[in-house]
Amino acid sequence: MSAEERKSFEAKAQVRFSAGLAEVAAAEDELRHAHAAKDAAAAERAARRLRDGLNDVSSGAAALRAFAEGKPGPQIARDWFRQQMNLPPDAVHPPSSGLFGLDWIHLAAMAALATVSLLLMVAYGVRTRRAAALADRLVRASATAGATPATAKVESVPTPAAAPVTVPTVPTTRPEAAKLWKGQLRVAAIFTETPNVRTYRFREIGGGPIPFSFCPGQFMTLSADIGGKLIRRSYTIASSAAQTSYVETTIKREDAGVFSEHMHRDVSEGDILDVMAPSGAFTFTGAESDSVVLIGGGVGITPLMAAVRYLCDIAWPGEIFLVYGARTTEDFIFRDELEHLQRRHAKLHVVASMVRATGTSWMGPEGPITKALLADTVPDIASRRVHLCGPPGMMAAIRAILSDLGVPAASIKTEAFGPARGAVPPPGQTLVVELADKALADQPVRPAEPIAAIGPATATIRFAVSNKTAPLAPDQTVLEAAESIGVPIDYACRVGTCGTCKTKLVEGKVTMEIDEALSPEEKSDNIILACQAKSIGNLVVQA
Ligand SMILES: Cc1cc2nc3c(=O)[nH]c(=O)nc-3n(C[C@H](O)[C@H](O)[C@H](O)COP(=O)(O)OP(=O)(O)OC[C@H]3O[C@@H](n4cnc5c(N)ncnc54)[C@H](O)[C@@H]3O)c2cc1C
Numbered sequence: 001m002s003a004e005e006r007k008s009f010e011a012k013a014q015v016r017f018s019a020g021l022a023e024v025a026a027a028e029d030e031l032r033h034a035h036a037a038k039d040a041a042a043a044e045r046a047a048r049r050l051r052d053g054l055n056d057v058s059s060g061a062a063a064l065r066a067f068a069e070g071k072p073g074p075q076i077a078r079d080w081f082r083q084q085m086n087l088p089p090d091a092v093h094p095p096s097s098g099l100f101g102l103d104w105i106h107l108a109a110m111a112a113l114a115t116v117s118l119l120l121m122v123a124y125g126v127r128t129r130r131a132a133a134l135a136d137r138l139v140r141a142s143a144t145a146g147a148t149p150a151t152a153k154v155e156s157v158p159t160p161a162a163a164p165v166t167v168p169t170v171p172t173t174r175p176e177a178a179k180l181w182k183g184q185l186r187v188a189a190i191f192t193e194t195p196n197v198r199t200y201r202f203r204e205i206g207g208g209p210i211p212f213s214f215c216p217g218q219f220m221t222l223s224a225d226i227g228g229k230l231i232r233r234s235y236t237i238a239s240s241a242a243q244t245s246y247v248e249t250t251i252k253r254e255d256a257g258v259f260s261e262h263m264h265r266d267v268s269e270g271d272i273l274d275v276m277a278p279s280g281a282f283t284f285t286g287a288e289s290d291s292v293v294l295i296g297g298g299v300g301i302t303p304l305m306a307a308v309r310y311l312c313d314i315a316w317p318g319e320i321f322l323v324y325g326a327r328t329t330e331d332f333i334f335r336d337e338l339e340h341l342q343r344r345h346a347k348l349h350v351v352a353s354m355v356r357a358t359g360t361s362w363m364g365p366e367g368p369i370t371k372a373l374l375a376d377t378v379p380d381i382a383s384r385r386v387h388l389c390g391p392p393g394m395m396a397a398i399r400a401i402l403s404d405l406g407v408p409a410a411s412i413k414t415e416a417f418g419p420a421r422g423a424v425p426p427p428g429q430t431l432v433v434e435l436a437d438k439a440l441a442d443q444p445v446r447p448a449e450p451i452a453a454i455g456p457a458t459a460t461i462r463f464a465v466s467n468k469t470a471p472l473a474p475d476q477t478v479l480e481a482a483e484s485i486g487v488p489i490d491y492a493c494r495v496g497t498c499g500t501c502k503t504k505l506v507e508g509k510v511t512m513e514i515d516e517a518l519s520p521e522e523k524s525d526n527i528i529l530a531c532q533a534k535s536i537g538n539l540v541v542q543a
């Protein structure tokens, strides 16, 4: 600063000091008057004026002092600023020993911060890539789930008047959903549902996620060596398809039922079972329609429960009506869970009817499921998709009721649970085979396992690959005939839904009560379901 500039600043500081002093004096006077007049507002104004005056005095004095001490301009400004900000006076810092004039502590802190930022950026990158891969997987999975399998015969359902709802993706249906997985699972837990129904929770042996995907309503096939014979039975996966750490089947103990008795009697927690899964087209994922009516009886509730659990898990926005019939309140499977789910999900409507409820505290409907009950429970039932599963008699009765109520046959999906034909004869029943063709009497007929038939044979069946021939009764399936002479044909459900027993018909004509597992192309290519195919004429099959 030149001497001239210094003089000019000194003069300005002097002026500021004097003006501040005059302001303080005037403000003090004003403050006294305000106090005397008890005028608070004026006192406030005077106090503000006093503060401004003091500030001018203080800054003017600071500048004069600095000039008197001969400090440089920047130092004067810094001192004034520090004073205003209540900061301690300038300390003299030793020259920095680190890089770029920064000390080492400073540099270390910056390096640590930079490392943390870098790690966070890497983590973000990895997370984004994993999220993108997951989203991709789900898109492919929902495409798989949304596609109607060729064999499923899922008829189109009339579009209801209500506005369409957005259907979430099926999270558990991974791309490999369509593949049949064969392996072993461990029974992790067993729960008693009713006096003769138990739930078996299966886990992957190593404890990881279940190694296959499935849709709600599909089933798995369990097999076991019972009395020296390999027996297989199919059981619906009743747990939610959104649950990937376990699958559950709920099994009713049938009187004299070979497999169900084995499960109830011999199988304990920790046991390992042979499993094939998933199979079946009796599925409902929420993509098929915007509401669903589930009607079931007895243990036929299992595929319906699989849908209820899954739809509740994904907070499906459609209306779900479950109409269930049980013999007694004791036999009402999943009662507690359904009551709980109904409390939580406004769109779930459960109505149960007990065939016999006398002597109990049951307040709901009694007797079999009637037309009036269905009409009262499900508004506009004719426009909704219906899934039906239960004992054969009940299914036939409900079908007739649904038809009366105007539900088109195409809107009704059903599943029958068996019994598995020909698996085991009822107690006391023995194989009766009469050969119509005397020439066939010389053929070796070696029953591999007892079969549950059979009237007199009226035809023959030749297995082209095995080069064996057997008599064939009108009521006997190709599978039963094959088993009777030890021709191996693989099977699972024995009710025409899984397709495991597909075989080619080389000659002859067959009828099949259920052919759900066959696509139109397979039918035109003479592929048959051995567990369903029957004939009154001679047959040749490729097995
Ligand atoms: C797709 C599908 C899903 C299924 N889901 C379930 C489920 O979730 N829960 C469930 O409990 N069951 C389910 N089942 C039924 C199950 O597969 C078995 O059929 C059932 O457990 C009976 O098998 P079992 O070996 O105990 O009885 P079986 O030994 O096969 O006998 C069944 C009953 O029928 C009688 N019987 C057997 N053969 C004959 C015959 N030739 N003539 C007359 N009577 C006979 C027996 O005395 C017995 O009472 C399902 C079936 C299918 C096809």
Ligand code: FES
Binding pocket: 490, 491, 492, 493, 494, 495, 496, 497, 498, 499, 500, 501, 502, 517, 529, 530, 531, 532
């Ligand atoms: S065994 Fe399943 S369709 Fe024949």
